[in-house]
Amino acid sequence: MSRVPAGLSYLTIYNPTLRLTQPSDDEDAEEQAHILFYTARERAVSRDRMLRQVGLAKALVSFSQMFNAEDPCDTVHSQSKRMIMVSPEPNYWIHACIDLAKTPRPATVRGKGKGKDKPSTSKPDAISYDYHDASVHDIAIREHILRGYEHFKLLHGPFESILATLGHEALELQLERFWTVWAWRWDIEQDCQFAALLGEPLHPLSRVATPLLDRYSSAISDDLCVFALKPPYVIPSSKFSTSRYPRLLPHYVMSRIPPPTVPAEADADASKVATSTSGAAAGQEDGKSSEASRATSPSSFLAMPSMNLSMDMRGLKWNWPGYLTFGKVPRTSSLPTSPSGTPAKLPPSDTDQHTTTDDSVDAKQHAIEGLKPDPVGVDTESLLEAISSQNVHTPSTREGSPASAHVPQSQIEEIASFETEEIPEFVQDENTTLSVDLSDTASNVSDDHVVEGSTRPSTPMDPQRAASTETILQEALPPFLSTRVHLSDATDAFQTQRKRVWHLTKDAITVVMIVNDDDTAEPPCTAEQAVTLISAIHGAFVEAEMKEGADAIIPTATKILQPQDRHIIRTGEYTLSPEPGFSSNSEHLFYEKEMLTSDADVLEVFSRGQNPQHWHVAKRGLGTDSDGHSVEGEIYLEVARKESTLTDVDNALATVLRKYIDTS
Template identity: 45%
Template sequence: MSRVPPSLLYLTVYNPTLRHTGPIVGDDEDADEQAQILFYTARERAVSRDKILRQVGLVKALVNFTGMFSPSDMCENTHSQSRRMVMVSPEPNFWFHACVELAKSPRPPPPAKGKGKGKGKASATQEVAYDYYDSSVHDLALRTRIVHGYEQFKLTHGSFTSILASLGQQALEVQLERFFTVWAWSWDFEEDMDFAGHLGVPLHPLHRSLSPILDVFSQERLETFVTFLLIPPFVVPSTKLIESGYPSVLISHILSRIPPPPPPTNKSTDSKPYNAEEKPAADLAVPRTLNTKSLNDTIRTASPFMNMNMDMRSLKWMWNGLTFSKTSSAKPTAPSSPSIAATEEHAQEPLPSQEAKMQETLVVPQRPEAEVDAESLQEAISSDFEGTMSHVPSPTKPEAIPLPASPPSSPPDICDVEATRGDDGTAELENTPRIAFAFRADGIQAFPEVSNIANPHNSVLEERPATPVPQPDFISTIVYLATGANPEQTVRHRVYHATQGIVTFGVIAEDGNSLDLSLIANALVGLFSKLEDVVEEGEKRTDDVATPVTKILEPQSKHIICTGGYTFSSSPSFSSKSEHLFNGRERLHSEFDIQEVFSRSQNPQHWHISKRSLGVNQDGNMVDGQVFMEVARKESTLADVDNELTGAVRRFLE
């Protein structure tokens, strides 16, 4: 049969010392009783006033009756066949009361008695009976959940006493209604049975190495403030945070307000495609000397945009506005149409259009080296010239192709040289704009010396300087914390927290204290860098530790240590819903002086241990805390379990 999980029937908050203020309508004898109820919510859509007063009156009677025998130990819970009633008093005279229905399963209907028409009629009117599971909820889990809810309200609004004194009863009722209505009906009793969730916020596995770094940073820049670090879901507390005694829900509240990390983006290379329209075709360079070796090397790295079939031995060097000839006295004139002169043996061949050249793939197959007549080239290059350097024309698209104005350093396979014109009109090789020439076996082409062409095979990528790490931005959160000996007197504080990557730095300051957030943000860049180094080194050491095969195959024991509202477990994924651990913790908090609880279940045969008073640490200080352990090896004896527990505590204290 289907199992119905446990659920909340109703939740109420009341104060028996409150009295009705104002005129009473008629002879309303229950006006004072109704004024004592500050908040009420129920699973039923509408509940009559009389039913609410009866439910709250029953709880008051139970508390008052048990208080007659022991004023310091009043009634905290009541069990029935189908329900659990829990009472919690977080502040003097203020009480929470929750009624929870246990998990249940419908019973199969009994065989019907009788024959004929009465059989169907009897089965239709028969009520469904249920079997209830008494272990589906635990009193300690219910009380802990209510206390956490109260601490959350107190953290964001203030204590009940302070609100009642400063704003009045009506304002307190409104705030309770807004907060606990949502909180009560988001209560998942199945997930609430996780034992580790009731103990506190987990400490980072490397908190012993990270906390000293945080303390040094706080002493240098934030000496009078409380700081902490968050690496979700872990916390790295500073020494002042541990000594302050702030509730652990403060860390949980800040963890819920950390913005999610940005979505991952596709990392692109630093190179970007060359845009022909970004730079003007003005700054060019002219090669003075070429040798066969460098020319052949250049051919192998030539731009893939070149595709011309020419005989380089008989080629006459000429561009638009630039002509190389044997005599320096002849001044070239710009041709009327863009063209490249060829020899009588080779007719002029049209060049592909610019669009066709750009559509060619950047990855070209390796071409063989071409034999070059170095003497003819040297003769052609050493000629005088006049005019302005220009681009390679295109028969179909004669627009100019701009080149970069300030090209970076030349690739090693490209020959470039600088030249200036002297007084006599000859070219002098000095500081002038530079141009890079690239040669291929089937043609030549002048192309810009660009380092950001998106081609990993034929381009030289420029190393860009590292982008500076931006300063993290602070987010402010208002909280109410008790600073004195009276926990009901809360003071407004602000928590400033900044996140970079997965690390969040937080500082707590009373409302009104000024902080130089820009100066702190500038210093956080170095702090985050140190923290990342320590975390990476710790993870590396953990990965290098080899685990024996026998230890991997055998059932692993697990434990969790609770101290000061923080927890440290044998594994980050510690999870247990064992009823034995809840019972052991409840006995440790009972009026009896119990130090250790050892219990063993029958199926499966596991050991469950609870222990308090951890011992003395390396500094000689007594550590007050609790340790809870589960041993899954059924062949373990009581002595083996006790030795394993002692070893876990010793490793924690060290």
């Protein structure tokens, strides 16, 4: 039978302390004034039903507060539903009712009479379902609702702030516009991922990029908060990690990064493929058979042209360029083709005619000469100069070289004048690396990546050439993009300030800067400085990857073939995982996370499933570092080997923790 997935039944936001602006004797009107937002799967819901649903949620919270005012009821389980109550702000509640996943049972037929020979009087029973309680996890649903609230607060601000500044109607309007779209796009089983429950993914090499971000932000302004993104990873600075900014902010900035531009060559190739495909479709409409169209139209596999399998491969001319023949005449050559594509007629050979005139011999010799490739001119001096050990060489413009045939006379004179200039001493040194910074501020960031002994060129440049070079650099630099957000105050989480977020993207790395929102619409730094920082981060990543690749141990065939263990580590508001995305969503991990959250005395949880027989481990505390300080955090490990024992799982957990502490 088909399985019906879990889905949202209704979602409401209410505040039981709200009152009517004008007193009224209608009790239902007073109860309705508490409701700020309501949406349900049934598009039209009566007021009585809506009030009963909200009244039940308020009654459950009030009843639980009688026993524990600090920890009221937030979850109610039933056979077919799950009720979640979340209070993101004082007196404000977000209440969601979710229908569990269910599977219809096979229909049974029950007769009215005692005998079995009366099928006409029998009818099937009402459809019954088997509900899957493990299809929904309370901790994941609650975290997803809180992420939705943080997204709303990022765009509009807290509920109470909107109510105090704009009024009741404005709050209802903003809630309607945001939460209606959010609720109807919510996929309960797909959006509630275990990795998203823990935090935003941290870049594995962020330890080498964080000092660069700190040095960059301090060089520009002490109030500037900077972090970087390399989707799906976050590269935070020290100031951003210690701030109280919502962890949804990096995810929100990622959603606003423009997609990479497609090169013009790719667009041309796509247009060629589209044109050829449309031509093949037109040929099919003209009445050609499917086999013929497959033989004449381009193949859909990687846009490869179709090949005529009936051609004679021995007489096929591959049309190699002249410089790939290496100056040798092919032993066998095919007939030259005319512009129309048909083979040209050669003069008759000796086997066809017994008498040969001088004209026919000359024509035959001329045809043979036409088949020979053109001689390739090799500039010996340029070749020796290219393979020499010198790192710096001047361009050659000697007469007869292939490059000089296409160079204008003005450029030749300019290059000749450049050759007569004196070459600086630092260029002649083979062991010296040229390092040019784009700005004085950004040079402080990339000091660690400049080779000692490097100097700047002191040769003055032509002002006209310098202006053209600067114009080219300005055109190549990506622009800054900005957006306004509401971020929480450092002293009060329910008070927000208007901030402006500037971000610039280049080479799949985005630099994000958070500044105060004022009238000046200028970024805190130039695009050259941001690009220099991105280049420094990229270079640090390449250097760290090369070092880790050199120290890596080659795995054995047994380790490659056996299932690999998966783990994810939570440190503060971020997560670390060896794979780009921790894809495990086992119900054991959700239960273990809930146990660690609900009971502070639980430090480790080991569990094993039945089908499949995977081990799952959750541990609070990551051990101690070299200085003897305890490392805070959580680790979740999944071992997929059936033959593993409890001792093997514990050893695997210790190995992962030891490696993390050594590299952190």
